[in-house]
Amino acid sequence: MIMSESVVLLLTFFFTFFTDPENRRQIGRNFCTAEDHSVSYQQLKDLLESKAVRLIDVREKWEIAEHGKIPGSISIPLGEVMEALQMDSVYFKEKYNQDIPSKSDHVVFSCLAGVRSKQALAVAKSLGFSRVQHFPGGFSEWLEYESSKKK
Numbered sequence: 001m002i003m004s005e006s007v008v009l010l011l012t013f014f015f016t017f018f019t020d021p022e023n024r025r026q027i028g029r030n031f032c033t034a035e036d037h038s039v040s041y042q043q044l045k046d047l048l049e050s051k052a053v054r055l056i057d058v059r060e061k062w063e064i065a066e067h068g069k070i071p072g073s074i075s076i077p078l079g080e081v082m083e084a085l086q087m088d089s090v091y092f093k094e095k096y097n098q099d100i101p102s103k104s105d106h107v108v109f110s111c112l113a114g115v116r117s118k119q120a121l122a123v124a125k126s127l128g129f130s131r132v133q134h135f136p137g138g139f140s141e142w143l144e145y146e147s148s149k150k151k
Helices: 002-018 021-031 041-050 061-067 080-086 089-096 115-126 138-150
Strands: 054-057 107-110 132-134
Touching: 021 041, 041 054, 041 138, 080 089, 080 115, 107 115, 107 138, 115 132
Parallel strands: 054 107, 107 132
Antiparallel strands: none
């Protein structure tokens, strides 16, 4: 009987702990031995408010049109990132209606849930961008936090 009560308590703890999205993200961060190139929702929010970052949304245009985007982000689909970050500044401005980020600018990539943004991060690093990060929670986490604030 004592054994089954312990198992129930342990399962309750794990269920409660691991169903919270922030706890799951923190666990992933703690077990990662590589350099952390991710930003949290609050860090991104602070960076955007201070205008200290260039946020690039790498989702497809139709995704942004259908679901929206994080305010202040520039849309460059993942398949265009390599070419876009190497464009002539005049052409970049014509195509994306923004100044091209320099290799020393603080750039954060975002997508829906962190997979494509991590790929874009790798592309930017390979091109010599030194201050690049990604928002692993993506637009889905952004919406989750923003909608909970409105309640």
